[in-house]
Amino acid sequence: MPDFSILITHGVFHLFAALITLCSLMVVVSKHPVKSAVFLVVDLFLLAGLYASLDSHFVAAIQVLVYAGAILVLFLFVIMLLNLQPEELKGLKFSAVEAGTLVISLIGFLITIVTAFKGDQTGLGDGSLDPAAIETAGGNTYVVAMKLLTNYIWPFELASILILMAIVAAIVIAKKDQKKPAAQ
């Protein structure tokens, strides 16, 4: 009897992957910004599904909470505040040459990727992070937390500086122009 569970896992993975590609495409080609944002929500939910199908349930949950929940709501707020109308985005027009170059390079890239993935074994086998090892070490949440605060403590702490920088940068850029320079 064939192993149905593996078959189903693979099937789910490929289904999610195909849907993600489709939704990402829709994010880019939608004329209406709200539509794009909604497709992005769907996209991120599907991505969470992809993670779950790879036995990374913790990352999947965080994906839903942080991206699909918080970040996307902010996106929608910004779109609402800017009140972009669909016709304002029509300025983008490609010439035939540009569109042709774009399409040809995209197709070339896809062909390369597909060829690359045909032989999907690299001969190294599973790394230290295969599902069974994670299960014996104490489960997803435990391993993610431990890895973050032991092996990856340096990038983890620096990422906090990075986020602080991004906040400062976003605030100073978005700040209204002062008519007069501040008192010196």
Add this chain to the structure above:
Amino acid sequence: MNFEIPHLTASFYGAALPILLLCTSGIVALLMGVSKNLNGPKANYWLNFGALLVSLLAVIRQYGISGSASEMFLSGGFIAGRLGFFGQGAIIGIALVVSLLMGEGYLKDKFFRGEIIALFHMVIAGMCTMVATDDLITLFVGLEMASIGVYALIGYTSPTKLSQEGAIKYFVLGSVAAAILLFGFAFLYAATGTLRISEISSSIGKVSGHAWVELGAILTLAGFGFKMALVPFHMWTPDAYEGSPTGLTAFMATAMKTMIMVTAIRFFENGLDGVHGIWMPVIGFMAAASLLFANIMALAQQSVKRMLAYSSIAHSGYMALAFASMSGGVSQYAVPSILFYLIGYVLVSLGAFAVIMWLENERCENIIIDDLTGLSRQHPYAAVALALFMFSLGGMPPTVGFISKLYIFNSALSNNMIGLVVIAAIGSTISLYYYMRIIVRMFMMDSSPVLGALIKPVASKVTVGVVLACAILVILFGTVLPESGLRVARHTAGEVTGG
């Protein structure tokens, strides 16, 4: 499952002091910005000066005491080794010089604000992180710290239409490049099962024929090529350089280049050496394209900063030439020649930008080449210094530009890359025309009416000091000291080449 508990020893704090200090001083600058008494330009000036000076001294001390082998901290997140300290020292030194020059210029009050100094210091911390890491995640975090801060600094320090256009172009293209770089890292991780540069090199031999490795190598090369500003990934450079305040242009042209070159040396020499057959032809092509295209484009530029932007693309091309010759340990000259070239290029660029920064003021923010006509009549010393730097950029003896090009060509020739060297020589000849054009304008023509607006009483001590120091070093490295310069470069390169 192996969790490496971080051992935060005294030697780690000593080695990572610059990064920790600069992060802290960035946060202090932010807090000072909201205090009542400490938010003036003066307080920020001294905070900036103090933090950078202490970091610089710490790095120099660490470089002195570090042995030939590098020491890994925090699971490879931080490497204490000569190459990393060399990069950190260069970056912090450049930042110190640039900020001192900014303190003399007309943008003084705009630059020494709490939020700007905070971003500036965190950018430097990010650069210092990037040059001293063995971990691809840390490398990427460092790159983003360096990039995001610079986007904001370009657009916000002195907001004009030009600077905001440059910032937004750099931001959009930079984000795409970061995504491509990350995509490449993902392929490398998928192929080798590790995120450590040193471990990639040991397992890459087993999977070298695999398409994932090839894709990973090519995509990371594209990401690095963007930051190095190599053709065909150079589109952002002229706009970003022209749009930013000149001090920041100097910072980008020198510190950014140091950061990316040192990181790329570590990444390609230590990590991807096993598959050099894949990336070598590509970087060779990028070098040739940069050398021809950038030098030809520079001929048509009117703005001095735009011309220097194309010239910086061309200089990246020369360094990429040495990257192409750094294959499988065949050439022991490649890495030292890149480092020596970097030293020379940083000195020359800082000097040239210092002269240009001195000439600028509120009414004339973007000097075009015609503005320099007859400069020798008004300010002979400035004209002589600028001419010297132009000679060096063009690669004329007896300056460092000539010697460093010689080392690069030597490294390429020792690897039988005659075609590339011929192209580089042609590009170098073309470049002489636009460097000489400035010299001809300055010395052989009467003053332009615009120059009247640029008249300066006297130069400040800082500007004179920086220009003089750069000029003296440019000549010394070009005449009597090239051997010792190369020895330092070889000593530094020992960390990755093993010598």
